[in-house]
Amino acid sequence: MKKKIAILGSTGSIGKSSINILKKDKKNFEIILLTTNSNYKELLKQVKDFKVRNIIINNLKNYLILKKKLKNKKINVFNNFDLFNKKFNSKIDLTISAISGLDGLKPTLDIIQFSKKIAIANKESIICAWNLIQKKIKKYKSEFIPIDSEHFSIRELLNEKKNNIEEVIITASGGPFLNLPFKNFEKIKPKNAIKHPNWKMGSKISVDSATLMNKVFEVIEAQRIFNININKFKIYIHPKSYVHAVIKFNNGLTKILVHDTSMTIPIFNIIYDKADKSIITKKIDFSIINNLNFQEPNKIKFPSLKLLNKFSSKISLYDTVLVAANDELVYLFLKGQIKFTEISIILKKILELKEFSKYKQIIPTNYEQIYKLSRYVRLKTFSLSVLSQKC
Numbered sequence: 001m002k003k004k005i006a007i008l009g010s011t012g013s014i015g016k017s018s019i020n021i022l023k024k025d026k027k028n029f030e031i032i033l034l035t036t037n038s039n040y041k042e043l044l045k046q047v048k049d050f051k052v053r054n055i056i057i058n059n060l061k062n063y064l065i066l067k068k069k070l071k072n073k074k075i076n077v078f079n080n081f082d083l084f085n086k087k088f089n090s091k092i093d094l095t096i097s098a099i100s101g102l103d104g105l106k107p108t109l110d111i112i113q114f115s116k117k118i119a120i121a122n123k124e125s126i127i128c129a130w131n132l133i134q135k136k137i138k139k140y141k142s143e144f145i146p147i148d149s150e151h152f153s154i155r156e157l158l159n160e161k162k163n164n165i166e167e168v169i170i171t172a173s174g175g176p177f178l179n180l181p182f183k184n185f186e187k188i189k190p191k192n193a194i195k196h197p198n199w200k201m202g203s204k205i206s207v208d209s210a211t212l213m214n215k216v217f218e219v220i221e222a223q224r225i226f227n228i229n230i231n232k233f234k235i236y237i238h239p240k241s242y243v244h245a246v247i248k249f250n251n252g253l254t255k256i257l258v259h260d261t262s263m264t265i266p267i268f269n270i271i272y273d274k275a276d277k278s279i280i281t282k283k284i285d286f287s288i289i290n291n292l293n294f295q296e297p298n299k300i301k302f303p304s305l306k307l308l309n310k311f312s313s314k315i316s317l318y319d320t321v322l323v324a325a326n327d328e329l330v331y332l333f334l335k336g337q338i339k340f341t342e343i344s345i346i347l348k349k350i351l352e353l354k355e356f357s358k359y360k361q362i363i364p365t366n367y368e369q370i371y372k373l374s375r376y377v378r379l380k381t382f383s384l385s386v387l388s389q390k391c
């Protein structure tokens with residue numbers, strides 16, 4: 001029987017990597033649902049290629065275009081998840097949740113009820129609402145798998161008891177500015193920041209990789225998923241991105257997971273799970289293994305890393321303050337409205353505002369609360385950014 005798949009954010013980098021794997025083995029997969037924000041042209045190609053029966057497109061104008069284009073076809077075209085939820089009543093074997101930003105939270109929560117397995121790339125949702133995701137996963141007896149390469153690797157390495165862990169190392173390539181002198185950081189343009197040396201990713205996560213904020217997110221994400229004390233995580237620069245996670249156990253063993261620098265590998269392993277299926281990859285690269293070159297990150301060049309000290313092993317709405325403020329700052333930087341260096345400066349200011357510190361004590365109880373706070377934080381971040389331009 002064909003495995004039933006859904007991809008949220010199918011037109012993005014993770015979405016397209018997933019589609020490319022499925023394309024090579026169409027006879028074994030049926031795509032039940034694809035979703036996008038506005039890229040209807042790419043979505044249309046995917047729909048035709050896989051004879052997809054359900055699609056959700058967020059942007060109203062493009063939804064209407066698509067609906068017209070598909071009017072004589074037996075395809076359910078939705079403009080949002082609420083309508084899809086009402087009509088759909090089947091089970092999906094594997095859902096890949098790969099919408100970018102906090103917008104991915106509600107769709108991820110909504111799709112769990114239909115998913116036997118849910119693989120989540122959308123780190124913003126995990127950071128802000130892991131307790132809500134976990135609750136739904138338990139309720140609907142779904143299985144969770146992380147997609148992010150570091151978290152996928154930690155999961156692969158973790159067959160020991162969790163309290164036997166002494167240290168977990170999350171590796172960072174260092175992004176495009178690892179070797180750029182700090183004095184030149186002021187001149188960094190969006191087009192430079194989205195050019196990652198090792199990974200091809202969407203623009204938001206590429207900027208987060210350039211500021212190293214992505215590593216702060218990854219530590220919080222890993223803490224939430226694996227419930228390991230946040231103080232046991234360390235971030236090391238490893239420019240070749242060959243090692244994805246290192247775990248030292250208190251029985252003297254240290255496990256290291258290495259794979260080629262491609263998201264295709266974790267996604268392939270998630271799609272095929274324990275099936276006997278092989279993927280063509282490069283030979284073991286001893287030139288890299290002999291030169292792993294782990295380095296402590298430079299916190300003067302990458303001050304975002306210092307923000308990790310403000311976060312604990314306890315989930316709270318303060319996580320939403322971080323994610324929402326950073327989302328807004330990256331957006332403003334990409335639009336050319338703030339400088340690269342201002343992202344971490346303004347982010348620190350926002351996190352230190354008295355009005356937000358109370359959220360450290362509040363555990364999120366529903367997604368509306370997260371979205372409401374996120375909208376407020378983004379507005380506050382925007383006004384602070386405008387003020388900083390005037391000074």
Ligand SMILES: NC(=O)c1ccc[n+]([C@@H]2O[C@H](COP(=O)([O-])OP(=O)(O)OC[C@H]3O[C@@H](n4cnc5c(N)ncnc54)[C@H](OP(=O)(O)O)[C@@H]3O)[C@@H](O)[C@H]2O)c1
Nearest residue numbers: 009011012013014037038039099100103121122123201202
């Ligand atoms: N890329 C990677 O290698 C990587 C690795 C680890 C984790 N992640 C995480 O995976 C997620 C996706 O990353 P990505 O690089 O694939 O992002 P991306 O290339 O920007 O793609 C994002 C996808 O989400 C859709 N989308 C964006 N906003 C939406 C909205 N408001 N409503 C519905 N759909 C929306 C986009 O549709 P349109 O195409 O129409 O805009 C697109 O399909 C992020 O959370 C990222 O942190 C990515």
